[in-house]
Amino acid sequence: MSDMDEMDEGSGIVKKFMFLNRKAPHGTVYALEGLEVVLITAAFDQDVSMVFTDDGVYQLMKGIDTKGIEVKDFSKTYRALEGYDIEKLYVDQASLDARGLTEDDLIVDVTVLAVDEMANLMAEQDVVISF
Amino acid sequence: MLHIVNKSATERSSLESCLRMATQGSAVLLIEDAVCAATNGNAAAAKIQAAAAGLKIYALGPDLAARGMTGRVLDGVNVVDYGGFVDLVAEHSNCQSWL
Amino acid sequence: MPMVNIAGKEVEVDEEGYLVDLSQWNEDIAKYMAVEEKVELTESHWEVVNFLREYYAEYQIAPAVRVLTKAIGKKLGPDKGNNKYLYELFPYGPAKQACKIAGLPKPTGCI
Numbered sequence: 001m002s003d004m005d006e007m008d009e010g011s012g013i014v015k016k017f018m019f020l021n022r023k024a025p026h027g028t029v030y031a032l033e034g035l036e037v038v039l040i041t042a043a044f045d046q047d048v049s050m051v052f053t054d055d056g057v058y059q060l061m062k063g064i065d066t067k068g069i070e071v072k073d074f075s076k077t078y079r080a081l082e083g084y085d086i087e088k089l090y091v092d093q094a095s096l097d098a099r100g101l102t103e104d105d106l107i108v109d110v111t112v113l114a115v116d117e118m119a120n121l122m123a124e125q126d127v128v129i130s131f
Numbered sequence: 132m133l134h135i136v137n138k139s140a141t142e143r144s145s146l147e148s149c150l151r152m153a154t155q156g157s158a159v160l161l162i163e164d165a166v167c168a169a170t171n172g173n174a175a176a177a178k179i180q181a182a183a184a185g186l187k188i189y190a191l192g193p194d195l196a197a198r199g200m201t202g203r204v205l206d207g208v209n210v211v212d213y214g215g216f217v218d219l220v221a222e223h224s225n226c227q228s229w230l
Numbered sequence: 231m232p233m234v235n236i237a238g239k240e241v242e243v244d245e246e247g248y249l250v251d252l253s254q255w256n257e258d259i260a261k262y263m264a265v266e267e268k269v270e271l272t273e274s275h276w277e278v279v280n281f282l283r284e285y286y287a288e289y290q291i292a293p294a295v296r297v298l299t300k301a302i303g304k305k306l307g308p309d310k311g312n313n314k315y316l317y318e319l320f321p322y323g324p325a326k327q328a329c330k331i332a333g334l335p336k337p338t339g340c341i
Contacts, residue, residue, distance in 0.1 A: 030230070042294070094151070126225060128227040130228055
C-alpha cells in the first residue's frame with residue numbers, strides 16, 4: 001500500500017466516481033467487495049461518492065453483530081471512511097422509508113437525498129460502479 | 132446517461148429502481164431476462180409505457196428472440212441488435228448497469 | 231496453509247507469513263513475526279503495533295499507510311505521524327511490517 005500512495009502522483013485527472021450499493025450485507029459478497037474497492041480507490045485522490053439505495057441501506061445499520069454467523073462485521077469499517085477522506089455518503093430517502101428506517105438508525109453520518117436529487121447526482125458522474 | 136438492466140422485473144427490483152432514478156431524456160436498455168418487461172401483458176408493461184414518455188426505452192432483439200418474445204414488444208420500445216447496443220454505449224458519456 | 235510453532239503453540243499463517251486467526255495473537259507471536267521481519271522491537275515499535283491493534287478492533291481493517299500516518303499523528307503527535315519516523319521503525323513499509331507483527335491481515339489496497 002505504501003507504493004500505491006506514490007503511484008497516483010502526477011496524473012492529476014480527477015473524475016467523479018459513484019459507488020452504488022444496492023444489496024444487503026452478508027447474503028452476497030457485493031457489499032464487502034464494494035467497500036474494499038472504495039478503500040482502494042481512496043488512494044487515487046478521485047472525487048468519490050458512495051451511495052446506498054434499496055437493500056444497500058441495510059449495510060449501514062447500527063448495532064450489527066455477526067458473531068453468530070461467523071462472518072466479519074464490516075459495518076464498523078464504514079466509520080473508517082472519513083480517515084480515508086471519503087466523506088460523500090448518500091442515502092436514498094425512499095429506500096429508508098420502505099424499510100421502516102431513519103437516518104438515526106445508521107452507523108455513520110450520511111446525506112439523505114430525495115429521488116430526484118439522487119437521480120441528478122447519478123447523471124453527473126463520470127463513472128458509476130454498481131455493487 | 133445510459134442505464135442497462137439485465138434482470139427480470141418480476142424477479143428483482145432493479146428495473147423499478149432504474150426507472151425511479153433515470154433522469155428525463157436518459158436511455159434505458161433492457162437485455163437478458165429484463166427484456167420480458169418490454170412485452171405486452173407483463174406486470175411491468177404499464178411502468179415501461181409510462182416511463183417511455185420521458186425516457187428512451189430499448190430492448191435487445193436477440194434476447195427477445197431467445198425468449199420467444201419478438202412479436203410481443205410494447206409500442207414505444209425500440210428493438211436494437213448488438214450493433215445498436217454498441218452504438219448506445221458509444222453515444223452516451225456514462226452508463227450504469229443495474230445489478 | 232503453513233503452520234508454524236511459536237513458543238510451543240501451533241499457529242497458522244498465510245503464504246506471506248501473516249497470522250490467519252487474529253484472535254490467536256499474543257506477544258510471543260509478535261516477537262516471532264518481528265524476528266522474521268528483521269525488526270528489533272523497541273517501545274516505539276510497540277506503540278505503533280498497539281495502535282494498529284486498536285485501529286483494527288475499532289474499524290475491522292488494517293489502515294493504508296497514508297491513513298495510518300495521519301491517525302498516528304493525531305494520537306501520538308506530529309513527530310511520530312510522519313513517513314520518516316514510521317519507515318525508520320519499519321523499513322520495509324510500516325503497514326506491511328507492523329501489521330504482520332500486530333497479527334493483522336495485509337492492509338486493503340496493498341499490492
